[in-house]
Structures are given as C-alpha cells and as structure tokens.
Amino acid sequence: MIFGIGVDVLEAARIKKVLARFGDHFIDRLLMPAERAQLGRTKRPERFIAMRFAAKEAIVKAMGTGFAHGIWIRDVGVVQNAWGKPEVAYSPRGEKVRRALGIGDGHVTLTDEAGLIVAVAVLEAAPKPRAKTTARAKARAKAKPKARSTRARRR
Numbered sequence: 001m002i003f004g005i006g007v008d009v010l011e012a013a014r015i016k017k018v019l020a021r022f023g024d025h026f027i028d029r030l031l032m033p034a035e036r037a038q039l040g041r042t043k044r045p046e047r048f049i050a051m052r053f054a055a056k057e058a059i060v061k062a063m064g065t066g067f068a069h070g071i072w073i074r075d076v077g078v079v080q081n082a083w084g085k086p087e088v089a090y091s092p093r094g095e096k097v098r099r100a101l102g103i104g105d106g107h108v109t110l111t112d113e114a115g116l117i118v119a120v121a122v123l124e125a126a127p128k129p130r131a132k133t134t135a136r137a138k139a140r141a142k143a144k145p146k147a148r149s150t151r152a153r154r155r
Contacts, residue, residue: 003103003125006061008054010117015050030056032077034089047117051110052078054119058108059088062121063101070097078108086110088121102126 018026027049031039035052042048055078065071075094078086088106090098104126111118 001125003101003123004062004064005123006058006063006119006121008057008061008117008119010050010054010057010119012047012050012112012115012117015053015117016046019046019049030073032074032079032089032091034079035077038080047112050117051112051119054117055086055108055110055121058119058121059106059123062106062123063098063103065097065101078110088123099126 027036027039030049031052039045039048056073056076059076059078060066060071063071063076067073071094075091075097077089077091079089081087086108088108102125104124106121106123108119108121
C-alpha cells in the first residue's frame with residue numbers, strides 16, 4: 001500500500017547560483033555523509049547536488065512532513081546502489097520519524113532535461129505487524145460453532 005507520493009521540479013541554474021554564493025557551506029548543510037562521499041566521485045557536481053536537493057524535497061512531500069515535524073534536510077537523502085539505482089536513505093533521526101509515521105520502503109527516480117531536474121518519490125506503508133494470538137483467543141475460536149452457509153440451510 002502506498003503511504004505517499006512526492007514530486008519536485010527544480011531549475012538547475014538555481015542550485016548553480018546557490019553554490020556560487022555559499023559553496024561548501026551549502027553542501028555541508030544539504031548532504032548526508034553517504035551522499036557527500038558519492039559527490040566526490042561524480043563528474044558533474046552541480047547536477048548531482050541539484051538532483052539530491054530535488055529528491056529530498058520529493059521524499060519529504062511523500063512523507064507528508066515537509067522539512068518540519070522532526071525532519072531536517074540532512075535526515076533524508078538518496079544514495080546510489082552498486083548498479084547506480086537511486087535509493088532512499090535516512091539519518092538515525094529520519095529513520096525514527098519514518099518508523100513513527102508507519103513508512104516502509106521508499107523509491108525515487110531522478111531525471112534532468114533542458115535545465116530542469118525532476119524527482120519523484122513513492123513511499124510504501126510499512127506492513128502491519130501480525131497480532132499474536134493468545135491462548136484465550138484460541139480457546140474461544142475453538143469453542144464457537146462454525147456458521148452454516150445459506151445453501152446448507154435450504155436443503
């Protein structure tokens with residue numbers, strides 16, 4: 001079951017201006033440690049940062065919190081797996097909020113075209129834990145006679 005869907009569209013030039021003005025200070029405030037490590041390996045850092053910014057916006061929109069209610073910009077992020085697929089990541093605080101909201105797995109896709117960055121995030125609802133059946137409940141279930149179907153009564 002889907003918990004939420006978030007979308008963000010961003011002009012890449014906007015991030016370029018912010019980077020020119022604030023440089024590493026902006027990067028330090030924006031990226032999680034795992035994202036920062038991946039930034040060091042990319043050939044297009046401005047594009048990487050713009051995509052991460054858009055992804056973070058899409059994720060918190062899907063969470064329904066925005067950057068409020070205990071979620072900061074470095075509490076959610078996107079890291080690429082070994083195949084390059086972007087995966088949603090959470091800081092310890094973000095993980096705590098995610099669990100409290102009942103959010104399970106997350107999925108994100110990123111693209112850029114003609115100076116625009118687009119991020120779409122889909123968050124699944126966490127599976128509900130199965131209730132443990134007590135001995136008393138089992139005994140009650142055994143004691144109840146099964147209802148007969150309507151078809152059986154007509155005969």
